[in-house]
Amino acid sequence: MAVEHLDIDHPEVFHGLPVFTLPEPDTLPAPTLPEPGSVAWRLHYPPEDGGFPALWRHFLGAVDTRRVRALLIGPWWHEDYISLGPALRLIASDAGLFPELRGLFLADVTGEECEVSWIQLCDITPVFEAFPQLEELVVRGGGESMSDDEELRLEPVHHRALKSLRFESGGLPGHVVRALGASDLPALERLELWLGTQGYGGDATVEDLRPLLSGAALPSLRHLGLCNSEIQDEIAAAVAxxxxxxxxxxxxxSMGTLGDMGARALLDGQPLTHLVSLDLHHHYLTEPLMSRFRDLCAGADVHVDLDEADGSDPEDEEFRYVVVSE
Incomplete structure (x- = not known):
């Protein structure tokens, strides 16, 4: 089983559908649009006049949204970065026009368009409330220098349909992790958190992760990613x-500062040989520890990803870094 490395880029496929960017209203000649349910629709750069509301009206008028299955929200601003809040409230208010929506990507924004830590988010709880049939949600962004109405926020939620949830952040707030731990997500099969660094607002602790690690509210979970963290050794010890x-x-x-200390905890902890794949790429392990993982996984036919080994002094933690921060 190959392990997919996720980059901060526009996906070509989302929710199993090819991504199609909605052409601008004045595109000539007028393009022939694909069938509404055959693609994942990406909304990108609102018109200068009217901002995101104008783009949203254009989308509603051009596409039969009753058949739309997946939607990606690209940059919702024209010049100055602004909060996702008004755009998300507009989307949630029109949820009834999207009875087949199953996949939603909030902030499909690349580094060239805006650094991940500068993406100004909001309270995303209304997404869970407005789309009870949603199966996949991706949220990208987060940083520390945000006002309350521009910060990623989440209240504990109950959602019976969601199967896949991913937060891509250079600094995922601890209160979001705690809200997830207090949520009831009985259908969730895949959960991935890019935790980031404290310098960019990623203040989640191992204690914040304990409810998720217990699995009590996640009976269907089959994939767990606790990635891109500057406390990766501590997380590995808890996971063990x-x-x-x-x-x-x-x-x-993966993607964090995992070193020999965390690696030993994993190897000395509970068995990992039942896994199909173990992704540790971008790490600070020494060769003896990498060899132990290779031997363990080879004997059990587990795919292990040890790519992107950093050759720094394993004792020098000062210069370890995560893949995604700013």
């Missing part, structure tokens, strides 16, 4: 004894 691991098919502790 976490009850949820026994039912996982894949585990990712």
């Amino acid at each position: 004894s976490a009850p949820v691991v026994a039912r996982l098919e894949s585990l990712a502790l």
Whole structure:
């Protein structure tokens, strides 16, 4: 089973559908649009006059939204960065026009368009409330220098349909992690959190992760990713004894500062040989520890990803870095 490395880029496929960017209203000659349910629709750069509301009206008028299955929201501003809040409220208010929507990507924005830590988000709780049939949600962005109405926020939610949830952030707030731990998501099969660094607002602790690691509210979970963290060793030590691991098919502790200390905890903890894949790419392991993982996984036919090994002094933690921060 190949492990997909996720980059901060526009996906070509989302929710199993090819991504199609809605042409601007004045595009000539007028393009022939694909069938509404055959693509994932990407909304990108609102018109200068009217901003996102004008783009949204154009989308509603050009496409039969009753058949739309997946939607990606690209940059919702024209010049100055602004909060996602007004755009998200507009989307949620029109949720009834999207009875087939199953996949939603909030802030499909690349580094060339806006650094991930500058993406100004908001309270995303209304998404769960407005789209009870949603199966996949991706949220990108987050940083520390945000006002309350521009910061990523989440209240504990109950959602019976969601199967896949991913937060891509250079600094995922601890209160969002705690809200997830207090949520009831019985259908969730895949959860991936890019935790980031404290310098960019990523203040989640291992204690914040404990409810997720218990698996109590996530009975269907099969993939867990706790990635891109500057406390990756501490997370690995907690994962080594976490009850949820026994039912996982894949585990990712990649993109962060994982070193020999965390690696030893994993190897000395509960068995990992039931996994299909173990993703540790971008790490600070020494060769002896990498060899132990290779031997363990080869004997159990587990795909292990140890790519992007950093050759720095393993004792020098000062110069370790995560893949995505600013």
